Amino acid sequence: MRRGIGEFELIGRIRRQTVDGGRVRLGIGDDAAVTSASGLTVTTVDSVVEGVHFDRAFCGPEAIAHKALATALSDIAAMAADPGEVYVSVGLPGGLAAEFAEGLADGLVDCARRWGVALAGGDTVSSPTLFLAVTAVGHVPEGEEPLTRSGASPGDLVAVTGSLGGAGAGLVLLREPSAAMTVDAGTREVLVARQLRPEPLLECGMSLRASGVGALIDVSDGLGADLGHVAGASGVAIEIEADSVPVQDGVADVARGAGLDPLDLALAAGEDYELAMTIPPGRLPAVAAILDRRSCTLEVIGKVTEGTGVRLLRDGLESPMPEGFQHLR
Amino acid sequence: MRRGIGEFELIGRIRRQTVDGGRVRLGIGDDAAVTSASGLTVTTVDSVVEGVHFDRAFCGPEAIAHKALATALSDIAAMAADPGEVYVSVGLPGGLAAEFAEGLADGLVDCARRWGVALAGGDTVSSPTLFLAVTAVGHVPEGEEPLTRSGASPGDLVAVTGSLGGAGAGLVLLREPSAAMTVDAGTREVLVARQLRPEPLLECGMSLRASGVGALIDVSDGLGADLGHVAGASGVAIEIEADSVPVQDGVADVARGAGLDPLDLALAAGEDYELAMTIPPGRLPAVAAILDRRSCTLEVIGKVTEGTGVRLLRDGLESPMPEGFQHLR
Numbered sequence: 086m087r088r089g090i091g092e093f094e095l096i097g098r099i100r101r102q103t104v105d106g107g108r109v110r111l112g113i114g115d116d117a118a119v120t121s122a123s124g125l126t127v128t129t130v131d132s133v134v135e136g137v138h139f140d141r142a143f144c145g146p147e148a149i150a151h152k153a154l155a156t157a158l159s160d161i162a163a164m165a166a167d168p169g170e171v172y173v174s175v176g177l178p179g180g181l182a183a184e185f186a187e188g189l190a191d192g193l194v195d196c197a198r199r200w201g202v203a204l205a206g207g208d209t210v211s212s213p214t215l216f217l218a219v220t221a222v223g224h225v226p227e228g229e230e231p232l233t234r235s236g237a238s239p240g241d242l243v244a245v246t247g248s249l250g251g252a253g254a255g256l257v258l259l260r261e262p263s264a265a266m267t268v269d270a271g272t273r274e275v276l277v278a279r280q281l282r283p284e285p286l287l288e289c290g291m292s293l294r295a296s297g298v299g300a301l302i303d304v305s306d307g308l309g310a311d312l313g314h315v316a317g318a319s320g321v322a323i324e325i326e327a328d329s330v331p332v333q334d335g336v337a338d339v340a341r342g343a344g345l346d347p348l349d350l351a352l353a354a355g356e357d358y359e360l361a362m363t364i365p366p367g368r369l370p371a372v373a374a375i376l377d378r379r380s381c382t383l384e385v386i387g388k389v390t391e392g393t394g395v396r397l398l399r400d401g402l403e404s405p406m407p408e409g410f411q412h413l414r
Numbered sequence: 415m416r417r418g419i420g421e422f423e424l425i426g427r428i429r430r431q432t433v434d435g436g437r438v439r440l441g442i443g444d445d446a447a448v449t450s451a452s453g454l455t456v457t458t459v460d461s462v463v464e465g466v467h468f469d470r471a472f473c474g475p476e477a478i479a480h481k482a483l484a485t486a487l488s489d490i491a492a493m494a495a496d497p498g499e500v501y502v503s504v505g506l507p508g509g510l511a512a513e514f515a516e517g518l519a520d521g522l523v524d525c526a527r528r529w530g531v532a533l534a535g536g537d538t539v540s541s542p543t544l545f546l547a548v549t550a551v552g553h554v555p556e557g558e559e560p561l562t563r564s565g566a567s568p569g570d571l572v573a574v575t576g577s578l579g580g581a582g583a584g585l586v587l588l589r590e591p592s593a594a595m596t597v598d599a600g601t602r603e604v605l606v607a608r609q610l611r612p613e614p615l616l617e618c619g620m621s622l623r624a625s626g627v628g629a630l631i632d633v634s635d636g637l638g639a640d641l642g643h644v645a646g647a648s649g650v651a652i653e654i655e656a657d658s659v660p661v662q663d664g665v666a667d668v669a670r671g672a673g674l675d676p677l678d679l680a681l682a683a684g685e686d687y688e689l690a691m692t693i694p695p696g697r698l699p700a701v702a703a704i705l706d707r708r709s710c711t712l713e714v715i716g717k718v719t720e721g722t723g724v725r726l727l728r729d730g731l732e733s734p735m736p737e738g739f740q741h742l743r
Contacts, residue, residue, distance in 0.1 A: 110454065111562065114563075114647065115493070115562050115563050115564070115647065116458060116489040116492040116493050116562075116563065116631060116632060117456045117457055117458035117489050117490065117492070117493045117495070117550075117552065117560075118456070118457050118458070119454055119455070119456055119493070119554075119560055119562075120454065120455045120457065121453075121454055121455075122451030122452055122453060122454065122455045122553075123451055123452060124450075124451060125439065125448055125449065125450055125451065126448070126449045126450075126451045126455070127446045127447070127448055128446055128447050128449065128499070128501060128534065128535060128549070128551070129445060129446035129447070129501075129535065129537075130501045130502070130503040130535055130536065130537045130547070130549055131503065131537055132503045132505060132537065132539045132541075132547060133539075134505055134539055134540065134541040134542075135542075136542060137539060137540045137541060137542075138539070160445040160446050161446065163445040163446070164444070164445050164446045164448070166446070170457070172457060172458075172459045172549060173459070174459040174460065174461045174547045176461060176463055176543075176545060205457065206457060206458065206459055207459065208458075208459045208460055208461065210461045210462075210463055210466060210467070211463065211466045212461075212463040212466060212543055212545060213463075213464075213465060213466075213542070213543045214505075214541055214542045214543035214545075216505060216541060216543075216545060216547075218459070218461060218503045218545075218547030220457075220459055220501060220503075220549040221446075222457070223446070224451075225448075231446075231448055233440065233444045233445075233448075234443075234444050234445065235444070302445060303445060318443065318444065
């Protein structure tokens with residue numbers, strides 16, 4: 086690997102704190118990491134960039150590290166794979182304080198521990214813009230299969246875990262503090278944490294592997310866009326009942342304060358990192374029970390039909406699916 | 415994965431041109447790629463950043479893609495692993511022309527084909543600074559072992575493939591065109607290509623796996639620094655004879671034109687992506703023969719001893735090891 090500014094502090098700090106284990110035969114410190122392999126490997130890459138995915142005005146280094154790992158690991162959850170290893174390539178501006186780089190390293194180490202993954206490799210480079218490019222690797226034991234976006238069939242139910250809109254509302258609160266007038270301090274804290282400290286649903290994802298779930302995806306772009314990916318990959322249409330979409334507590338109040346439709350936050354803001362899935366009706370009780378054992382709620386919000394695209398029904402009438410909240414990013 | 419500006423053009427273009435094969439069960443287009451695994455997996459991450467590792471004034475999009483993949487794959491060569499898959503996370507400035515993003519995609523596809531790797535995953539994000547974060551994955555069949563930095567033993571010889579200093583000289587020519595007065599146009603072209611279009615020595619690396627080579631590393635930071643990594647990881651000292659270091663044709667002329675010591679370019683500028691290794695003396699003929707079959711020369715430049723650090727001998731006297739050419743980066 087090429088040597089970069091801060092490599093010795095940041096990667097050295099990670100290396101000292103990381104315990105290799107499981108599949109990792111050789112971690113940070115050589116030209117590449119060495120892991121043992123079997124079955125299927127699931128690999129995703131995801132970057133977070135300053136000014137685009139986070140703002141140092143709201144986000145300390147630990148929160149940035151948290152968000153970078155969480156968003157990549159959410160893709161591992163969305164494949165129903167066991168979380169394995171993460172690799173992080175960090176672009177560090179020259180003028181960054183050493184404490185900031187140390188905070189990033191500590192955040193990466195803490196989150197890797199928290200989510201049970203090995204920080205098996207890393208690299209730092211000098212960069213005018215701070216970024217973290219994360220590669221997350223998951224594993225599926227021999228004889229088992231990951232879940233994908235392409236497993237939806239007409240007749241399946243569409244369901245989502247937890248509740249939506251919280252991450253979008255959290256971002257509204259961070260960017261437009263006047264919107265906070267409409268919620269109490271406790272709700273504000275919960276919604277902001279939803280934006281800054283997302284939790285990848287790794288346990289829930291893994292547990293769905295042999296559950297009968299058809300297609301699985303994480304809610305990162307926004308439920309409408311993400312179900313669009315499922316519909317496209319599966320060659321089906323998806324119909325969502327607006328009234329059934331679980332909206333997080335406080336989201337409606339924040340939306341009102343900011344002059345937004347709460348459903349826009351729930352369906353288009355994304356970053357909630359819940360899991361959306363399609364389920365053959367007969368398997369619904371079993372899937373709900375599996376998720377309940379992991380303290381995860383499940384709400385049926387629509388169905389899979391023949392056709393293409395995603396349709397939103399409000400009071401029985403087709404309504405445009407809200408799309409994109411680029412101004413929030 | 416999170417949706418980013420240009421994802422549809424860039425990743426879509428890659429997807430259309432990429433043929434999945436070998437280990438790739440599911441490539442670009444789901445939450446993660448799915449590959450089949452066995453034996454040992456070798457994984458490295460490496461980023462190239464505009465203004466740090468490349469300059470758009472000298473580098474078209476194909477050359478940037480080339481350099482990004484080459485530097486990551488050189489780490490796979492340095493582990494003596496079979497090249498497998500690459501994943502690329504691209505940060506794209508908002509104002510970038512679509513043609514530029516397409517050029518990046520085409521460059522990635524061409525280089526992946528050229529080097530026999532599958533482009534199994536990718537992600538684009540909006541970023542004020544253009545960057546490519548590459549994850550390269552290699553494989554080592556069951557029962558075999560990769561080569562690492564820690565395999566050097568006192569008594570081993572130290573050897574390097576090819577010749578050094580060309581990439582550094584190429585950068586001098588790009589940055590200080592007046593230095594070009596000292597070399598002919600053909601030499602200039604070769605040296606500049608060495609800087610802009612490095613070739614990872616994948617065939618040579620793989621072929622060394624069961625050759626008796628002790629430690630293996632690629633020359634990315636500069637021979638002095640890279641052998642320092644070997645000495646540190648192996649717990650040995652390394653002694654280099656300055657006169658034995660193979661310096662690429664034309665490097666001395668460029669160095670003279672720029673007021674530099676040619677040995678500084680050969681030992682400290684790095685980016686030549688040759689392979690440096692330690693070899694038990696009895697295995698030297700076999701290793702040289704293996705590399706010769708891949709049209710790769712091998713030069714013995716020193717030896718491994720007890721102790722720590724890297725020492726440079728010039729005319730039998732210890733001389734400071736040139737270190738770092740940060741102003742060239």
